[in-house]
Amino acid sequence: xxxxxxxxxxxxxxxGGLELLFSNKRTHTITLPAHTPSTSTTPTTIRDLVIYLCxxxxxxxxxxxxxxxxxxxxxxxxxxxxxxWELEGEDAYEVKNGDSILFVSTLHGG
Amino acid sequence: xxxxxxxxxxxxxxxGGLELLFSNKRTHTITLPAHTPSTSTTPTTIRDLVIYLCxxxxxxxxxxxxxxxxxxxxxxxxxxxxxxWELEGEDAYEVKNGDSILFVSTLHGG
Amino acid sequence: SPPNRWPLSQDExxxxxxxxxxxxxxxxxxxxxxxxxxxxxxxxxxxxxxAAYLVGAGVGTLGLVDEDVVEHSNLHRQIxxxxxxxxxxxxxxxxxxxxxxxxxxxxxxxHGRLTPETAISTVQPYDIVLDCTDTPAxxxxxxxxxxxxxxxxxxxxxxxxxxxxxxxxNPPRSAGDPTGGPCYRCIFPKPPPPESVVTCGxxxxxxxxxxxxxxxxxxxAIKVLTRASTSENEQPVTEPPTLLIFSAYANPMxxxxxxxxxxxxxxxxxxxxxxxxxxxxxxxxxxxxFCGMIDPVNLL
Amino acid sequence: SPPNRWPLSQDExxxxxxxxxxxxxxxxxxxxxxxxxxxxxxxxxxxxxxAAYLVGAGVGTLGLVDEDVVEHSNLHRQIxxxxxxxxxxxxxxxxxxxxxxxxxxxxxxxHGRLTPETAISTVQPYDIVLDCTDTPAxxxxxxxxxxxxxxxxxxxxxxxxxxxxxxxxNPPRSAGDPTGGPCYRCIFPKPPPPESVVTCGxxxxxxxxxxxxxxxxxxxAIKVLTRASTSENEQPVTEPPTLLIFSAYANPMxxxxxxxxxxxxxxxxxxxxxxxxxxxxxxxxxxxxFCGMIDPVNLL
Ligand SMILES: [Zn+2]
Ligand SMILES: [Zn+2]
Numbered sequence: 001x002x003x004x005x006x007x008x009x010x011x012x013x014x015x016g017g018l019e020l021l022f023s024n025k026r027t028h029t030i031t032l033p034a035h036t037p038s039t040s041t042t043p044t045t046i047r048d049l050v051i052y053l054c055x056x057x058x059x060x061x062x063x064x065x066x067x068x069x070x071x072x073x074x075x076x077x078x079x080x081x082x083x084x085w086e087l088e089g090e091d092a093y094e095v096k097n098g099d100s101i102l103f104v105s106t107l108h109g110g
Numbered sequence: 111x112x113x114x115x116x117x118x119x120x121x122x123x124x125x126g127g128l129e130l131l132f133s134n135k136r137t138h139t140i141t142l143p144a145h146t147p148s149t150s151t152t153p154t155t156i157r158d159l160v161i162y163l164c165x166x167x168x169x170x171x172x173x174x175x176x177x178x179x180x181x182x183x184x185x186x187x188x189x190x191x192x193x194x195w196e197l198e199g200e201d202a203y204e205v206k207n208g209d210s211i212l213f214v215s216t217l218h219g220g
Numbered sequence: 221s222p223p224n225r226w227p228l229s230q231d232e233x234x235x236x237x238x239x240x241x242x243x244x245x246x247x248x249x250x251x252x253x254x255x256x257x258x259x260x261x262x263x264x265x266x267x268x269x270x271a272a273y274l275v276g277a278g279v280g281t282l283g284l285v286d287e288d289v290v291e292h293s294n295l296h297r298q299i300x301x302x303x304x305x306x307x308x309x310x311x312x313x314x315x316x317x318x319x320x321x322x323x324x325x326x327x328x329x330x331h332g333r334l335t336p337e338t339a340i341s342t343v344q345p346y347d348i349v350l351d352c353t354d355t356p357a358x359x360x361x362x363x364x365x366x367x368x369x370x371x372x373x374x375x376x377x378x379x380x381x382x383x384x385x386x387x388x389x390n391p392p393r394s395a396g397d398p399t400g401g402p403c404y405r406c407i408f409p410k411p412p413p414p415e416s417v418v419t420c421g422x423x424x425x426x427x428x429x430x431x432x433x434x435x436x437x438x439x440x441a442i443k444v445l446t447r448a449s450t451s452e453n454e455q456p457v458t459e460p461p462t463l464l465i466f467s468a469y470a471n472p473m474x475x476x477x478x479x480x481x482x483x484x485x486x487x488x489x490x491x492x493x494x495x496x497x498x499x500x501x502x503x504x505x506x507x508x509x510f511c512g513m514i515d516p517v518n519l520l
Numbered sequence: 521s522p523p524n525r526w527p528l529s530q531d532e533x534x535x536x537x538x539x540x541x542x543x544x545x546x547x548x549x550x551x552x553x554x555x556x557x558x559x560x561x562x563x564x565x566x567x568x569x570x571a572a573y574l575v576g577a578g579v580g581t582l583g584l585v586d587e588d589v590v591e592h593s594n595l596h597r598q599i600x601x602x603x604x605x606x607x608x609x610x611x612x613x614x615x616x617x618x619x620x621x622x623x624x625x626x627x628x629x630x631h632g633r634l635t636p637e638t639a640i641s642t643v644q645p646y647d648i649v650l651d652c653t654d655t656p657a658x659x660x661x662x663x664x665x666x667x668x669x670x671x672x673x674x675x676x677x678x679x680x681x682x683x684x685x686x687x688x689x690n691p692p693r694s695a696g697d698p699t700g701g702p703c704y705r706c707i708f709p710k711p712p713p714p715e716s717v718v719t720c721g722x723x724x725x726x727x728x729x730x731x732x733x734x735x736x737x738x739x740x741a742i743k744v745l746t747r748a749s750t751s752e753n754e755q756p757v758t759e760p761p762t763l764l765i766f767s768a769y770a771n772p773m774x775x776x777x778x779x780x781x782x783x784x785x786x787x788x789x790x791x792x793x794x795x796x797x798x799x800x801x802x803x804x805x806x807x808x809x810f811c812g813m814i815d816p817v818n819l820l
Pocket of ligand 1: 402403404405406407482483486487488489490
């Protein structure tokens with residue numbers, strides 16, 4: 001697929017306290033390879049994005065507050081363009097250029 | 111401009127009680143000519159849209175609760191794609207296909 | 221009962237006049253509120269404003285569950301309590317304020333915490349439940365109970381500068397019916413790791429943040445209780461399931477997220493449900509262990 | 521005053537602990553609140569919840585302006601009042617509840633309505649104003665006064681199932697400074713035709729709708745009062761002007777709209793302003809006539 005762009009630019013947002021793991025910044029603009037591995041023709045999925053975020057963006061060492069068993073930990077909702085990722089194929093969803101991905105930690109306080 | 115579409119389709123929304131003038135429906139999808147008059151090459155503006163709404167969509171006879179002196183009456187904010195119309199040129203703004211236009215009546219109750 | 225010529229008293233017409241005259245409520249809606257019973261679990265930062273607006277609106281019966289007593293550190297956000305009532309049970313303290321706001325409402329105190337053994341008998345008499353608690357264990361217990369009993373659930377939570385709101389099990393169809401609304405387990409099948417759970421005591425909470433979520437819980441309950449059927453036999457129209465997320469310092473402050481439908485393998489609301497009334501009553505479902513908490517479950 | 525080793529009392533640390541520990545407030549923010557004075561104009565559906573959460577949060581001084589007495593028809597939404605206090609002035613009734621919530625706050629009653637003659641002297645001592653009134657005339661008067669005195673203004677309104685919220689004159693720079701925030705006249709240069717103005721009495725109001733807007737007014741006031749300067753000499757960063765619109769039965773319920781900057785020809789906040797302290801004090805600005813009202817101006 002030589003016509004597809006080399007990179008994707010996506011908006012990544014964190015809410016419900018997850019922003020504390022990412023330099024206390026709620027909104028990030030991320031550029032990442034359109035294929036994973038980048039030399040392959042396999043489209044980059046949310047699963048790949050999550051690993052990318054852990055490796056490249058997370059400053060906090062407590063990785064298991066974000067990822068568990070290779071995917072987003074229980075208690076985090078993932079919203080793709082303002083819709084629950086379960087409506088979009090969960091972590092197999094192929095990331096598109098310009099997507100907005102929101103990670104929300106469920107809250108329990110009252 | 112023979113290449114421009116004959117018609118525009120826009121989303122029109124009413125809030126703050128204005129929906130009561132439009133069959134108590136908040137959201138309308140409107141198709142109107144891209145030029146006003148339709149045989150001209152003059153692009154349709156918000157001013158033209160407002161007259162179109164009065165003529166074609168409004169069922170309530172109290173036209174002056176929406177329009178005064180040829181434009182939207184005082185106390186109504188017009189939002190073009192979620193921004194104050196003053197940022198976009200007010201009623202001279204040229205309507206684009208797919209635009210979302212929101213009319214909000216200011217409230218005074220407390 | 222046969223329709224009365226004047227189904228409300230003159231005092232009630234005066235008191236509820238401002239909401240009665242709106243087409244969204246009307247006399248029918250006011251009578252639905254008057255005939256409705258609401259259970260609020262937790263008399264803290266969410267439960268206080270939720271109870272105030274539901275009692276103001278004239279629900280017939282309001283039950284309140286809490287095991288705690290009022291502390292000084294509650295008062296910046298728990299607006300039904302008062303400095304003089306520090307040390308009193310939160311349920312009793314809240315009832316003092318609610319009674320003085322609207323003596324027409326039948327107020328029912330439930331002292332103590334909701335447990336698997338007491339949940340079904342406590343929730344059974346009510347038409348709708350508001351989850352105003354503050355631990356994962358209580359949230360799963362309340363959701364399971366609402367699914368088992370067919371009650372809609374208005375669930376909110378808040379921490380620091382963030383809040384969340386969902387209307388669950390709405391409409392409250394039987395387990396296995398895919399047209400029912402999702403439950404808490406549909407959205408969160410597995411509990412969060414305990415080390416990721418932050419309480420308001422540890423993380424802090426801004427008063428108007430939790431206050432906003434509590435007032436919106438009252439609103440959602442009023443919407444569910446007053447919604448009209450288009451005909452006698454038809455089901456009322458319900459909104460698609462939505463998560464409202466609120467963040468006080470973000471722009472925009474509010475976002476609405478479309479949620480999934482019921483999960484076909486949900487442990488509570490699917491045809492394959494393993495959460496049963498027997499399991500709940502017998503105490504064989506250990507929510508505290510399920511959620512891996514070390515501390516006892518505290519309702520706030 | 522020189523910094524104390526313990527700038528708050530032990531009771532204050534306990535009472536405000538849950539908000540103190542958040543980075544958005546902190547000890548500095550709590551001290552800013554303690555040193556702040558807030559004027560709430562209108563002790564009705566907006567003013568009641570706004571006052572409750574500001575008093576809970578520990579502002580130093582809270583003033584309350586209203587001319588009305590409590591009526592039965594207020595109680596479904598005006599949660600600081602009570603059935604036993606029907607007939608009492610709203611200001612006195614609200615102060616009873618606020619005093620019992622937090623005795624540390626200096627509460628200042630202002631009986632009677634704000635008029636052009638009294639506006640400047642009433643507003644002068646306060647740091648920020650909340651417009652919780654319910655007529656166009658009062659909204660223009662309050663905005664003009666805030667511009668003349670350089671006070672930020674948190675303005676909200678509600679009717680039926682809709683609510684609106686704006687933070688105006690923020691930052692509150694002098695008239696003619698285009699970097700100041702827009703005022704009410706910038707957004708609405710001309711008043712609405714009187715026949716288009718619907719009151720809560722005529723149109724109705726759902727309690728939690730106006731309640732939500734009032735709680736959000738308290739939140740915006742806290743945000744303005746506690747915001748930190750990045751350095752001693754720098755201006756604090758302010759949000760771009762936004763209108764929050766709320767509609768209880770819409771999906772999404774909340775929308776945020778970007779507003780214009782100050783209007784270069786604004787009658788109040790531009791270099792060409794015609795609204796002056798002298799004009800206001802002399803009574804030559806007739807807001808009731810400007811808005812074309814027939815009835816007297818009532819603050820709700
Ligand atoms: Zn389920
Ligand atoms: Zn201005």
